[in-house]
Every structure is written in structure tokens, then in C-alpha cells.
Amino acid sequence: MAGRQLRTGAELHALVERLYPICRSITGDGVRQTLDIIGEHIELERHEVPTGTAVLDWTIPQEWNIRDAYVAAPSGERVIDFQESNLHVVGYSVPVRQRMPLSELREHLHTLPDQPSWVPYRTSYYAPAWGFCLAQEKLDALPDGDYDVVIDSTLADGSLTYGEHVVPGRVTDEVIVSCHICHPSLANDNLAGIAVAISLAQQLASSDPHYTYRFLFMPGTIGSITWLARNASRIEKVRHGLVLACAGDPGSLTYKKSRRDDAEIDRVMQHVLKSREHRVVDFSPYGYDERQFCSPGFNLGVGSLTRTPYAGYPEYHTSADNPGFVSPAAMEDTLGALRDAFGVLDRNRRYVNLSPYGEPQLGKRGLYDSLGGRSDAKQAQMAMLWVLNLSDGSHSLLDIAERAGLPFDIVDVAARALHDAGLVKE
Numbered sequence: 001m002a003g004r005q006l007r008t009g010a011e012l013h014a015l016v017e018r019l020y021p022i023c024r025s026i027t028g029d030g031v032r033q034t035l036d037i038i039g040e041h042i043e044l045e046r047h048e049v050p051t052g053t054a055v056l057d058w059t060i061p062q063e064w065n066i067r068d069a070y071v072a073a074p075s076g077e078r079v080i081d082f083q084e085s086n087l088h089v090v091g092y093s094v095p096v097r098q099r100m101p102l103s104e105l106r107e108h109l110h111t112l113p114d115q116p117s118w119v120p121y122r123t124s125y126y127a128p129a130w131g132f133c134l135a136q137e138k139l140d141a142l143p144d145g146d147y148d149v150v151i152d153s154t155l156a157d158g159s160l161t162y163g164e165h166v167v168p169g170r171v172t173d174e175v176i177v178s179c180h181i182c183h184p185s186l187a188n189d190n191l192a193g194i195a196v197a198i199s200l201a202q203q204l205a206s207s208d209p210h211y212t213y214r215f216l217f218m219p220g221t222i223g224s225i226t227w228l229a230r231n232a233s234r235i236e237k238v239r240h241g242l243v244l245a246c247a248g249d250p251g252s253l254t255y256k257k258s259r260r261d262d263a264e265i266d267r268v269m270q271h272v273l274k275s276r277e278h279r280v281v282d283f284s285p286y287g288y289d290e291r292q293f294c295s296p297g298f299n300l301g302v303g304s305l306t307r308t309p310y311a312g313y314p315e316y317h318t319s320a321d322n323p324g325f326v327s328p329a330a331m332e333d334t335l336g337a338l339r340d341a342f343g344v345l346d347r348n349r350r351y352v353n354l355s356p357y358g359e360p361q362l363g364k365r366g367l368y369d370s371l372g373g374r375s376d377a378k379q380a381q382m383a384m385l386w387v388l389n390l391s392d393g394s395h396s397l398l399d400i401a402e403r404a405g406l407p408f409d410i411v412d413v414a415a416r417a418l419h420d421a422g423l424v425k426e
Contacts, residue, residue, distance in 0.1 A: 003041040006199040009328025015195045023086035026219035027063040035163045048159040055229035063158025074145035086184040090131035091123035096151040111136040119319035162218035169212040176241035182219035186321045192248030224289035240265040241302035243290040247334040248326030251308035252277040259294035263301030272341045351391040351424040383414035
């Protein structure tokens with residue numbers, strides 16, 4: 001696949017640093033610029049959905065773009081400056097050009113009193129409003145007087161933009177991986193996930209996968225709702241899925257189960273995470289876009305993988321969620337867990353024993369001899385016996401591995417050997 005490869009944690013982190021300064025929202029040129037950069041690594045199909053388009057119970061909003069914004073003190077000094085950080089402006093702020101006293105301005109200022117040196121991230125997508133975000137200690141230092149307030153933004157008919165990348169598989173049944181791309185300068189809460197997803201897509205493309213993998217890069221909530229509304233004919237092909245976010249923070253991995261609770265992706269993720277520090281949480285209709293894919297009308301087998309979950313770390317939605325907060329090692333660990341999980345998912349077949357009456361003679365087929373002096377010969381032998389015994393069309397290889405207490409890889413190798421010997425079929 002053409003494009004710059006992301007192989008190491010350092011390369012993932014470098015991409016996070018490159019994406020970090022871009023001012024993104026649920027619509028606008030920042031989203032397009034982000035997709036441009038993603039497109040340097042993997043091929044993307046871009047979609048532009050016009051303002052006013054009905055998508056399920058929602059409507060595509062007007063497109064928001066911003067060129068500049070600031071608050072200037074009575075001295076003329078910019079005390080809040082969009083050019084310094086795009087978090088300083090409330091997302092989707094309407095245009096403003098006014099002079100007002102500090103007492104009036106305060107009504108439009110947002111801070112974090114408990115974290116006085118951090119700048120919060122705030123938005124107002126669906127109600128016309130404006131505002132600025134700043135550190136509490138900066139607000140405390142502002143002198144009384146009249147301030148010049150400027151927000152040079154546009155809110156006009158345009159479109160919502162999202163991108164898709166498809167890794168073709170041997171079958172058309174799909175696994176979806178979804179990342180939100182609507183946040184501005186927040187390194188963990190979406191940029192780390194974007195970088196990990198790109199690398200995962202690149203690695204899957206070189207592995208001749210069984211499933212077709214569809215990667216979705218979309219604004220949160222309205223993006224997944226739009227995709228679901230526009231892909232009604234494709235929904236039945238979606239067999240499994242993951243929403244990926246918060247992929248680079250210092251916390252351990254957290255898997256949030258699908259609404260189904262026992263979907264295959266739920267079982268695969270729990271199986272793979274056993275060997276890592278992790279926790280598993282039940283589904284709830286609050287969080288990232290898994291709540292759209294798992295809404296009752298769709299009820300897709302889609303879980304969510306994060307490190308520290310939604311709103312679970314102090315830096316969440318603040319200026320402290322910067323590139324220094326995410327690490328190459330954490331992103332590599334998240335990528336490794338996904339690679340292992342999809343490796344299991346992609347090979348998790350059901351077989352039927354073609355010689356179910358009594359145990360077939362494995363020695364005359366050279367199956368025992370093929371084990372030789374391998375240290376895991378006993379496990380391999382037991383794996384063959386378990387596969388033969390449970391291959392009745394209703395047990396998957398993961399079922400067999402978990403019941404037998406054997407590593408999935410050994411069970412998979414045993415099944416392939418038995419298949420090649422003509423003893424089982426898919």
C-alpha cells in the first residue's frame with residue numbers, strides 16, 4: 001500500500017505532534033487538513049455531506065471555520081490569543097467584534113478553578129454562542145477596564161467531511177474501526193487513536209486478512225450518525241467493530257463491551273487482554289461512538305478500546321492533554337493489543353469433523369510425527385484432540401481454546417494441520 005509507513009512508537013508520536021496544532025471541529029477546513037495528512041499514509045475516500053441533510057434524527061449543521069480570535073486588554077496587549085492555542089476559543093463560536101468591560105466579558109470566559117494553569121476545551125455546536133477559554137490564573141490577573149473582543153469566524157452552509165479507508169479481505173464481511181477527528185489540540189483524546197489506527201490499517205494490508213476492514217475517520221456523534229444513515233445497505237455486512245480513542249495515555253488498557261455483552265469482539269478482546277494489564281467494563285449508552293453503533297436499531301457488535309476511558313483522567317479536554325502526555329510506548333502497546341485481537345478475530349473459524357465416529361488415527365497421517373521434539377508437542381497434541389472433539393460446527397476455535405485452556409495460536413495451528421490432512425473442514 002502506498003504511503004508513509006508508521007512502524008514505531010516514535011513515528012506514531014511524531015504524527016500526533018504534527019496533527020496537534022490543527023484547529024478541528026465537527027465540520028470545517030481543520031477536518032479536511034487532518035484527512036489530508038491521514039491520506040499521506042493510507043488511501044482515503046472522502047465524503048462531503050451538505051448542510052441541511054437529514055441523517056436519522058439529526059441534521060447536518062452549518063460549517064464552522066475560524067481565522068483568528070483574541071481578547072485585547074485596555075493596554076492593547078492580547079491576553080487571550082487563538083494563535084497561541086486553538087483551545088482558547090469555544091468551538092463553533094459565532095463572529096464577534098465588540099468592546100466591553102471585563103464584568104460583561106466574564107460571562108463568556110471559561111476556566112478550570114481546580115487546575116488553575118490549564119485551559120479547558122469547550123464547544124457550542126448546536127446553539128449560537130461565543131466564548132473564550134483561559135487559565136484561571138490568567139483570568140485572576142486581568143485588570144478592570146474595557147476589552148476588545150474579536151472572533152473572526154464564519155458559520156455558513158457548507159458540509160460535514162469524513163474519510164474511509166478499506167483494507168480488502170478474502171470475504172466481504174466487515175470489521176469497522178472508528179476514530180473521531182473533531183477535537184482541536186487534544187493529543188490523547190483522538191490524535192493518538194488516529195495514529196494507531198493508521199498503523200493498524202497499514203499492517204493489516206500486508207497480512208492478507210480474512211475480513212474486510214473499514215477504517216472510519218469521522219467527527220464524533222454526528223459523524224457516526226451520518227455514516228450509519230448513509231450506509232443502511234452495508235450494515236448487514238458489519239460483523240465486528242471497535243471504536244478507538246485515548247490510545248496513548250499512561251493508564252492501562254480498558255475495553256468497553258458492546259451492547260450485546262457477548263459479541264465475538266467482546267470475547268476476543270477479553271481473551272487477548274488476559275496477558276496485559278487491563279480492565280473490562282460493561283456497556284453504557286455514554287461515551288464515544290460505540291453508543292451510536294450499539295443503538296438498539298443497529299445493535300452492532302462494536303466495543304470500545306481506550307487506555308484511560310472517557311473523562312477518566314484529569315487532563316481530559318484540557319490543554320494538559322498535549323503531546324507530552326502521550327507516549328510512544330503506550331501507543332505501541334495499544335497497537336499491539338489491537339494487532340493481537342484482530343489476529344484472533346480473523347482466524348476464529350468453526351470446523352466440522354469429517355471423521356466423527358471414534359478418534360481418527362493421527363499417526364498414520366503423520367500428524368504426531370510432525371510434532372517431533374517440540375517443547376509444546378504435548379499442547380499441540382491436546383489441541384488436535386480438542387479440535388477434533390469440538391468441531392461440530394457450533395464451536396469456534398476461540399471456544400475450543402478457552403475450554404481447553406490452550407493458547408489460541410496452538411489451537412489454530414492444530415486446526416490447520418487437521419484441515420490439510422482432510423479430517424476437518426470449515
